[in-house]
Amino acid sequence: MIKALLSLMVPCGSVLILSACQPDIPETIQQGMVYCSEGSPESFNPQRVTSGTTIDAISQQLYDRLLDIDPASGELLPALATQWRLSDDGKTYWFTLRPDVQFHHTAFFSPSRTLNAKDVTFTFNRITQTDHPYHATGGAVYPYFQSVDWGSLVKAVVAENSNTVRFELSRPDSSFLSNLATDFAAILSAEYAEQLLQQNQPELLDQRPIGTGPFFFKEYKKNQFIRYYRHPEYWRGKVELTQLVFDLVPDNAKRMAKLLTHECDVVAYPRNAELKLIAERPDVEVQSQISMNVGFWAFNTQKPPFDNVLVRKALAYAINKDAILDAVYFGYADKAKTLLPPTSWAFYHDLPEQQYDPIKAQELLAQAGYPKGFSMDIWAMPVQRLYNPNALKMAELMQADLAKIGVKASIVSFEWNSFRRKLSEFEHDSVLIGWAADNADPDNFFRPLLSCSAAESGSNRANWCDPNFDNLINQALLTADIKQRRSFYLTAQLYLDEQMPLVSIAHSKRFQAKSVKITGVTINPYGGISMAAARKSL
Missing domain, CATH: 3.40.190.10 (Periplasmic binding protein-like II)
Structure with missing residues (x-):
């Protein structure tokens, strides 16, 4: 074979x-x-x-991307950009491009030139400019960039000359460079895109790829x-x-x-x-x-009874995380108490750990008006991921835990692409899923997963939009001072613990x-x- x-x-x-x-x-x-x-x-x-x-x-x-990340240190490294600089007000970046970078030669495309600034402006203007000829191709869906509010952040991407690109921002953003180093920020070929427009086949840009x-x-x-x-x-x-x-x-x-x-x-x-x-x-x-990741159980907070914080906290108390770590991760993971793994510089070490307490769970359900429990579903991924190697097994364990407090849980799964489509349409009550970080910035855990922008893009699986939380994580981006940023992120983690839109379960090795x-x-x-x-x- x-x-x-x-x-x-x-x-x-x-x-x-x-x-x-x-x-x-x-x-x-x-x-x-x-x-x-x-x-x-x-x-x-x-x-x-x-x-x-x-x-x-x-x-x-x-x-390739403009920048890469050093896997050992988390520091940003040159990739398609050899150097970059920032204006004094923190709102303009200039990037110098690497010379002589060749695009792919294939049976369906033969480039006439090497990488230049037009390719970078095309790549990012497609995302932000609603009148761009490629913006709506395939449905105008750019979930990661939408989740970090790229559209309001990036005012313009301009080619100053063939090897210099200028990004103009509406506000300082300390996560901007880290986001350019994520796997989502791949640089496309503007020349190939133009060829497809002339052939009246723009959809092939995302289906029959050309890169470097x-x-x-x-x-x-x-x-x-x-x-x-x-x-x-x-x-x-x-x-x-x-x-x-x-x-x-x-x-x-x-x-x-x-x-x-x-x-x-x-x-x-x-x-x-x-x-x-x-x-x-x-x-x-x-x-x-060792991987920057988290497996979690997210509640669709726009659906009753999951719009009630007492219900969400009750469900969190009902789950035996230690049993899950033994039966699903076989000891190859650390129990999570927040989204951030302990290796993050913004991790809240003193945050109290959520305990397994079925009696407390029943008390909270009664306070919420559900003394006899209710019925719900748990969506379980049909594939294995580093943050959850066996979602179906995890769902079965949780199903048994919930039964002890009177909650009848049905386990739901679909083929992977159908699962993700239905999930982005918020058809679920709750879902076992997770996140693997794309860079070393703590923002990469918060905005893509729980911001209001992420709820609009479909990547916020809790469908949770809280202005107080958004304000905390947005304030953390306006300063480059690590102590100030950490203070905002500690407060954000405490607020998540109080509101419980999701239950963090484990941080696993890959x-x-x-x-x-x-x-x-x-x-x-x-x-x-x-x-x-x-x-x-x-």
Whole structure:
């Protein structure tokens, strides 16, 4: 099967490989890699999604960003921008672009130039300008940027010359540079977009991608596989893998079976219960990484009875987090008491921990007017994520806990893309989901998950809009002083504990399992995965 996925005849001189003939099939099999992923991407443009499943499959494989993040320190690093500076009032940024960065040459697009400032202005003006020819393509949905209120923040993105871009902001924002380093801020090709407009096919910009990343798009069959070829002119240097295949396997047991039978080289998110089995085999191994993430249980606060804070607190007291950590995470996670993990500089160490107390839960339900409980649903993700390796198992444990206080919970799940669509339409009562940070700034946990802007964009799973909370997290962005920012974030965490729009459950390590023949697959604390340095040995 692995040979079937990797083998693809390409004639000598194909536009897909510009510098030489495509390697013969045995060499292609040897130098290619199969990554077994947990689901199909929603789009091939990171601007359009927040799903980690999609980001893993596309962002760092196909694209680059203006800035990168050092996985060890969290510091910002040059990427497509080699340097940047800020005005004294904190509202204007200038970026100098890296020269000689090549876009992908494919069967459907041959660029006539290298990266320049037009590509950067196109990328971000598409998001903010409602009259932009590409703004409404695909539904004008840019969930991450909408959740951080990018539209009101960014007044203009201007090309001063071919290699200098100016961002004009309406107010200072200490998270701005960090947001440019997220996987969502991928730089697109303005020239390719213009070609598609002339062909009257603008929707293909998000479906048949062009970027500057280490691989270029070749083929996609929904719910089956994605095929990429290496970008021979990648600006960071030679990519070792000749091709990269994402084998789309939602079932965790099937993914693991494919790894053990060598049909996959790497598998995403093995269940924690399987880690010991993997460790006992000589041909496979586990990679782990401390990760900035949180798994949580969000209530749809616009639906009764979840609009009642007493009900939300009662449900929080009813859940036995220790049992969940044992049965779902198998000890490979820390119990959460707030959205922020303990590694964040804004973490509230002295915040009281939510206790498991069914008696207190029943008392609060009675105070709220539900002495006999009620019925509700718990939506459980059909895929495994680092912050929740088994949502269905977690839901079953919670279902049993809730029954003890008279709450009858039904467990609901759908195919992953349907699940996310219905979730963004707020059809749920509650949902088990989570978040993996995209950068080191604490804002990355608060605004994308619980701001009023995030409720409008659909990424606020609690559907919670509280002006008091919004004011706290917005004030934290107006200053660059860490002590002042931390003070606002501590108050915000205390306020969340009082209002309980969601229950933070766990902060987990990130795991992936792979063949010992594979090296260089990079996972980092801020989400995403890179195959740019991956190699396969004999």
